Every structure is written in C-alpha cells, then in structure tokens.
Amino acid sequence: MFYREAGDFKTSYRADSQTFPIRLDRMGYFAALIVAYAVVPFFIDDYWANAVFVPFLIYAIAAIGLNILVGYAGQVSLGTGGFMAVGAYAVYKLMTTFPEVPFFFHVILAGGVTAFVGVLFGLPSLRIKGFYLAVATLAAQFFLVWLFNKVPWFYNYSASGQITAPDRTMFGIYITGAQTSAVAKYLFCLVILTLVALMARNLTRGTVGRKWMAIRDMDIAAEIIGVNPLSAKVTAFAVSSFFIGIAGALLFSVYLGAAEVGESFGINKSFLVLFMVIIGGLGSIFGSFAGAAFLVLLPVFLKNVLVGALGWPTDVAAHLELMIVGALIVIFLIVEPHGLAQLWRIAKEKLRLWPFPH
Amino acid sequence: MTDQLLYATETALNGLMTGVMYSLVALGFVLIYKSSGVFNYAQGVLALFAALTLVGIQKGQVPFAHLINAMTGGHLESFPWQVPALLAILLTAGVMVIMAIIIEKLVLKHLVNQAPIILFMATIGLAYFLEGFGDVMWGADIKTLDVGLPQGINETIETVTGDLFGYGFFIDNLDLVATLVAVLLVTALTIFSQYSKQGRALRAVADDHQAALSVGISLRFIWILVWSIAGFVALVAGIMWGSKSGVQFSLSLIALKALPVLMLGGFTSIPGAIVGGLIIGMGEKLFEFWIGPLIGGATENWFAYVLALIFLVFRPQGLFGEKIIERV
Numbered sequence: 001m002f003y004r005e006a007g008d009f010k011t012s013y014r015a016d017s018q019t020f021p022i023r024l025d026r027m028g029y030f031a032a033l034i035v036a037y038a039v040v041p042f043f044i045d046d047y048w049a050n051a052v053f054v055p056f057l058i059y060a061i062a063a064i065g066l067n068i069l070v071g072y073a074g075q076v077s078l079g080t081g082g083f084m085a086v087g088a089y090a091v092y093k094l095m096t097t098f099p100e101v102p103f104f105f106h107v108i109l110a111g112g113v114t115a116f117v118g119v120l121f122g123l124p125s126l127r128i129k130g131f132y133l134a135v136a137t138l139a140a141q142f143f144l145v146w147l148f149n150k151v152p153w154f155y156n157y158s159a160s161g162q163i164t165a166p167d168r169t170m171f172g173i174y175i176t177g178a179q180t181s182a183v184a185k186y187l188f189c190l191v192i193l194t195l196v197a198l199m200a201r202n203l204t205r206g207t208v209g210r211k212w213m214a215i216r217d218m219d220i221a222a223e224i225i226g227v228n229p230l231s232a233k234v235t236a237f238a239v240s241s242f243f244i245g246i247a248g249a250l251l252f253s254v255y256l257g258a259a260e261v262g263e264s265f266g267i268n269k270s271f272l273v274l275f276m277v278i279i280g281g282l283g284s285i286f287g288s289f290a291g292a293a294f295l296v297l298l299p300v301f302l303k304n305v306l307v308g309a310l311g312w313p314t315d316v317a318a319h320l321e322l323m324i325v326g327a328l329i330v331i332f333l334i335v336e337p338h339g340l341a342q343l344w345r346i347a348k349e350k351l352r353l354w355p356f357p358h
Numbered sequence: 359m360t361d362q363l364l365y366a367t368e369t370a371l372n373g374l375m376t377g378v379m380y381s382l383v384a385l386g387f388v389l390i391y392k393s394s395g396v397f398n399y400a401q402g403v404l405a406l407f408a409a410l411t412l413v414g415i416q417k418g419q420v421p422f423a424h425l426i427n428a429m430t431g432g433h434l435e436s437f438p439w440q441v442p443a444l445l446a447i448l449l450t451a452g453v454m455v456i457m458a459i460i461i462e463k464l465v466l467k468h469l470v471n472q473a474p475i476i477l478f479m480a481t482i483g484l485a486y487f488l489e490g491f492g493d494v495m496w497g498a499d500i501k502t503l504d505v506g507l508p509q510g511i512n513e514t515i516e517t518v519t520g521d522l523f524g525y526g527f528f529i530d531n532l533d534l535v536a537t538l539v540a541v542l543l544v545t546a547l548t549i550f551s552q553y554s555k556q557g558r559a560l561r562a563v564a565d566d567h568q569a570a571l572s573v574g575i576s577l578r579f580i581w582i583l584v585w586s587i588a589g590f591v592a593l594v595a596g597i598m599w600g601s602k603s604g605v606q607f608s609l610s611l612i613a614l615k616a617l618p619v620l621m622l623g624g625f626t627s628i629p630g631a632i633v634g635g636l637i638i639g640m641g642e643k644l645f646e647f648w649i650g651p652l653i654g655g656a657t658e659n660w661f662a663y664v665l666a667l668i669f670l671v672f673r674p675q676g677l678f679g680e681k682i683i684e685r686v
Binding site: 070076124127129131132134135138145146149150220271274275278282312316319321322323324326328329330333 | 397425429464465468469472473474475476478479480482483484485486487488489490491493494498614617618620621625653656657659660663664666667670671674675676682684
C-alpha cells in the first residue's frame with residue numbers, strides 16, 4: 001500500500017530513466033545518504049570507525065568492484081587480494097614520490113594502475129573460461145604478492161619490507177597517518193564509496209553493463225548478436241580492477257596505515273571479498289553493500305559474544321569463529337543462493353501488497 | 359656429466375617426487391569433479407582434517423578438549439592409551455566415510471541443480487568450517503605424525519649414484535614411499551572404476567547425471583561413495599604430507615598447489631592429475647634452480663600457476679581434459 005509504483009507518474013524521459021524509479025526507494029536512498037553524511041559523523045568514535053564503519057566502506061568498494069566482474073560479467077576471479085595489493089603499493093609509491101599532489105588523486109591514480117594490471121591478467125579470459133579462469137586468476141594473486149615481496153623498489157627499500165603510509169592532508173585535515181581523526185577517515189572513504197557506487201550503478205544500467213550481462217549469460221550468443229567479447233571482458237576487468245585498486249589503496253593508507261603484502265593481501269582477502277559478493281547477491285549493487293556489512297559485522301559480533309560475554313580463550317573463539325563463518329556461508333547458500341539482495345527483493349514484493357492480501 | 363647437470367638431474371628427480379605428492383591431492387579433486395561437477399576446494403582441508411584425526415586417535419587425545427575445558431574449567435588432556443598406527447588409520451578412514459555421509463546429507467543434497475559457482479562457494483564454506491572444526495576438535499598446535507614410514511635420505515641410491523657419477527643423489531625415503539603409494543592408489547582406483555559394479559555406476563554418473571538416474575543408479579549413494587573415496591585419498595595425502603612436514607594449518611594450503619596441477623592436467627582426467635603433478639613438480643624445482651636465484655627466489659609460490667596459465671591459453675581444457683564443446 002505504501003510501497004508501490006502506482007500513481008507515481010513520470011512526465012519526462014529524464015524522470016522515467018532515473019536510478020530509483022519508485023518514490024519510496026528514492027526517499028530511502030536520500031535518507032540513507034543523509035544519515036551517512038550528516039548523522040553518523042557526529043556520533044562516530046575511534047572504536048566504531050576502526051571496527052565497523054571504515055572497513056565496511058572499504059570492503060563495500062571492493063565488493064562492488066568484484067561484483068561487476070563476477071556478478072555482471074560472469075568472470076569468476078580469485079585474484080582480488082593481489083589487485084588490492086597493486087592498489088596499495090601504487091598509492092604508496094605515488095604518495096612517496098609526488099608528495100605535493102593531493103591524496104585524492106593518488107587514490108584515483110592507484111585505481112588506474114590496478115585497472116591496467118587487471119586488464120593484463122584479464123586477457124586470458126578470452127580463451128579460458130569457468131573454473132579454469134578462476135584458478136588462472138590465482139596466478140595473479142600469487143605472482144603479485146610474490147612480486148611486492150621480492151622487489152625492494154616497491155617498498156622503497158625499507159628494512160622491514162613493510163609499507164607505511166606517510167601523513168597526508170586534504171584541506172588541512174589529516175587523511176592518513178597517526179593523527180587522522182575517525183571522522184576524517186570515515187568521511188573520506190564515504191565520499192569515494194558514494195562516487196564508486198553511483199558510477200557502478202549507472203555503468204551497469206547502460207550499454208556497457210548490458211554487454212557484460214550478455215557475455216555473462218552466454219558469451220557465444222552474445223558474440224552472435226554483436227557484442228564484442230574482447231571489449232566487454234576487458235572493460236569488465238578494467239572497471240572491476242579500478243574499484244578494487246581504490247579499495248586496496250584505501251585499506252592500506254587510510255585503514256591499516258602499514259601493511260605487509262602476504263598478510264594484508266593474501267588469498268584469504270580474495271575469498272573474503274568473493275564471499276561478500278556471493279552472500280550479498282551476484283549482480284546487485286545493493287547486494288555488495290549488504291554482503292560487506294554482513295561479513296564485517298559478523299566477526300565483530302562473534303568476538304564480542306564469545307570472548308566478551310562468555311569469556312572463552314581467544315584461540316578457541318577464533319576457531320569457533322571459523323566454524324561459524326563457514327557454516328553460515330553454507331547455510332546461506334542453501335537457503336538463499338541469490339544472496340541478501342534476493343531477500344530484499346522478496347521483501348519489496350511483499351511490501352507492495354501489504355497489508356492487503358491481493 | 360658436469361656437476362651442474364648432475365645437480366639439475368637431482369633437482370628434477372626431487373621435483374618429480376614432489377609432483378607425485380601434489381598429484382595425491384589433485385586426485386581427490388578430479389574424482390569429485392568428474393562424478394558430481396563440484397569443484398571441491400575443501401580437498402586440502404580434508405587432508406588436514408584426516409591427518410589431525412589420525413594423530414588425535416593415535417595419541418589418544420580427547421576430542422574437543424579445549425572447548426570442554428573452556429566451558430567447564432576442567433583439565434582434560436588425553437586418554438591413557440595409544441592406538442597402533444594401522445588401527446588408527448582404519449578408524450580415521452571410518453571417520454572420513456562418516457564425514458562424507460554428513461556432507462552429502464547436510465550440504466550437497468540441498469544444493470542439487472545450483473550453479474557451479476554456488477557449489478564451489480559452498481565447498482569454500484565447508485573448508486572454513488572443517489578447518490575450525492579440526493582445530494576445535496584436536497587443538498591447533500603443530501603435531502608430528504609417525505605411522506612408521508621410513509624417513510631420511512635413501513642411502514642405497516646415494517651410494518649407487520655416488521659410485522656411478524661421483525656424486526650421490528639425495529632422495530628422500532618418504533618421497534619414494536609416496537611414489538609407490540601413488541602408483542598403488544591410481545592402480546586401485548582404475549581397477550575399481552573399470553571392473554566393479556559401483557565403479558561402473560560412478561562412470562555412468564560422471565558421463566551423464568540424468569541418464570544414470572534413469573537407469574536406476576542412486577545419485578546420492580554415488581556421491582557418498584565418491585566423497586568417501588576422496589576422503590580416503592585425502593587421508594593418504596594427509597599421511598604423506600603430515601609425515602613430511604608435520605601436521606599443521608599449512609597442510610591445507612597444499613590444495614592451492616594442487617589447483618595448477620589440475621588446470622594443467624584437466625579437471626576430469628586421473629592420468630592428467632598424475633602427469634600434471636609431475637610436470638609442475640619438476641618444472642617449479644628446475645625453474646627455482648636455474649632462474650630463481652636471478653630474480654630473488656621463492657618462485658615456487660607462483661610458478662605453477664603462471665605455467666598453467668600460459669599452457670591453458672593454448673589448450674583451454676588442459677592436457678587430458680575433455681574437449682570443451684559450447685552450444686548456443
């Protein structure tokens with residue numbers, strides 16, 4: 001009754017093709033934006049920023065990126081960790097080499113570098129398909145991690161082999177480094193996430209997105225109706241890696257501050273982001289948000305319950321956490337293989353009729 | 359022969375032996391993929407779990423001791439007995455069969471007809487679960503596994519080659535045993551699938567699920583059977599790797615080493631798993647030997663993948679995989 005498209009008339013083409021055609025959706029979207037920009041920054045403290053909000057924002061960017069590749073273009077990739085590492089090391093090299101350039105551009109440039117690397121590793125996808133491709137992307141994962149470990153130029157010959165983010169400011173406010181406030185971290189990531197989400201949403205609605213989906217559904221058929229598989233697959237890899245690179249750059253510079261490639265960008269990171277995409281829902285931008293939120297909140301919640309409330313030793317809690325996460329993933333796939341986004345869709349369908357049965 | 363060539367030969371031989379170990383893990387993958395189309399990422403963790411269980415049973419550990427202690431505040435450690443190796447292996451094989459039944463009942467049954475990616479993700483979830491479960495059940499500390507396999511350098515080979523070439527080859531006894539076991543295992547599997555009733559049913563399922571169903575083969579029984587066999591193969595791999603480098607978390611990572619082997623050999627071919635393992639094992643050791651020092655070493659982490667990737671570009675279905683035919 002309250003949530004419906006009936007009576008919501010469009011009088012211009014512009015209104016007809018807007019991102020959220022249903023009024024309540026639109027209101028929800030603006031409400032979420034207002035809460036995120038105008039309410040949360042006043043209440044956020046260091047614990048909430050570091051444990052929940054900043055990782056959520058960053059992983060949401062990564063999940064959107066991977067969702068474009070896996071959910072929209074149908075190319076399964078297990079190299080996310082490696083591509084995030086490219087973003088992180090690119091932003092590190094840029095920050096230390098050109099300290100006078102604003103940090104925002106470094107992040108974008110790091111995304112560009114990652115896009116280039118992503119295209120390079122995406123080229124074999126023209127020949128290799130399905131699981132063979134998934135395993136082939138592991139080549140990127142292992143090779144890139146090895147490269148950043150072994151070539152000292154990437155970590156500026158530092159003795160520990162780690163990279164540490166130098167202090168950088170924007171408009172006089174610290175964005176990276178130890179003096180950064182929780183609000184600055186949060187807002188910076190939020191702005192980038194908003195831009196990324198808008199871009200992704202509109203790309204997937206347009207020609208490019210339709211080409212990706214055609215390739216995903218059946219690449220030979222898509223080729224026959226005139227979709228160029230080379231350009232579709234390469235753009236999917238480029239856009240996806242661009243976002244993932246940005247996420248990697250933010251993860252290193254804003255969130256972690258210092259990173260060691262094998263630990264921060266290992267194969268587990270690839271699986272984590274892939275889980276976010278699958279649990280959230282393949283081929284859905286909202287799903288990327290939901291999946292990221294779920295997998296960021298779950299460990300925090302479990303840790304608080306097991307260690308905080310029950311007082312169990314941390315090692316047992318860590319193992320139980322692995323079990324619970326694994327079991328939840330399996331249960332999720334059994335109950336709703338199309339992810340949280342599908343649950344949301346079902347809820348909306350129900351809402352259209354509610355409270356009347358017909 | 360020059361010294362350099364002798365070293366290289368020794369490296370190549372050792373590589374072949376390592377390759378056999380990779381093949382042992384890859385075999386489990388192939389079996390499951392062939393018969394159910396599930397890309398079982400959990401195979402490495404199955405090996406870890408099997409090895410953990412074997413050590414636990416052998417040493418008479420109390421399962422879930424840590425958890426029980428944490429909940430009750432007690433001090434359970436282990437039962438006052440030790441179990442002989444052979445019995446422990448049999449018991450562990452039993453545990454793996456039970457595991458196969460549980461996995462089929464709780465997971466696979468509900469995921470019939472889902473997209474392959476969903477099944478793949480489910481096995482990753484399973485891998486996480488089993489990893490945590492194994493740790494909670496038996497403790498996460500590094501354990502030594504000793505089932506009476508010979509250890510150390512084979513002295514006969516060293517003296518014989520020493521007499522022949524003036525340079526003794528260092529070959530691990532354990533690797534030789536592993537090779538022997540792998541040969542036996544593949545022979546046994548081949549005989550089983552070619553000459554037994556269940557084996558024929560298994561091949562029928564691998565060929566076409568629906569046709570197999572329509573002639574009265576129980577899919578669910580076959581899946582349990584396949585997962586049990588894969589569990590048994592995992593147990594063998596777990597024993598070999600566990601004896602070699604101790605039972606610990608990193609054991610589950612050998613699954614990652616088995617993946618390029620699979621790509622190279624083809625996901626559906628048992629000979630492919632063996633040949634792929636040999637090529638990868640030898641290739642990565644020789645690459646590390648010749649090129650490794652020039653570019654910083656530790657190339658074993660990625661060489662296998664890059665080799666498989668380059669290879670696949672020219673032959674997308676792997677060496678022995680079935681030709682991928684796409685229809686619109």
